[in-house]
Amino acid sequence: MAHWLMKSEPDVFGWDDLVAKGASGEEWDGVRNYQARNNMRAMAIGDQAFFYHSNIGKEIVGIAEICALAHPDSTTDDPRWECVDIRAVEKLPRPVGLQDCKDEPRLADMVLVNNMRLSVQPVTDAEWAVICELGGLKG
DNA sequence: GCCAACGTTGGC
């Protein structure tokens, strides 16, 4: 199973908002970046993604799961843009901050650290395990 | 609120 990381500004749409959507989840619309879109196209049902709060908090707060494959973004008529649906799975016992990632040598190559601006990123299995550990999950 | 980094757009 592949792993991902998705960013959101919590004052626009945060972890609590995703939890409130329940099992049906939420359309991850509004992405206008080819790399991010390509990542979403590569997602499979059941893939898991870290949910990252940008700007406010700057930390990974929980784990979400892909519950719908990439489909046209309903917020635009532009056929280039697609999005997946995600739903909340589990909150991290301890949020993992951006600084925590920068301070962790095993995460030195993480996209979050090196290409800060990409809003939908792949996460390697090794990085996933490290962050689960830092976040207080068994993995 | 500022500004640096990055991606996209559009003129040539």
Next chain:
DNA sequence: GCCAACGTTGGC
């Protein structure tokens, strides 16, 4: 196809 201008993102 290049590159300058512009817009957006996101940390600080």
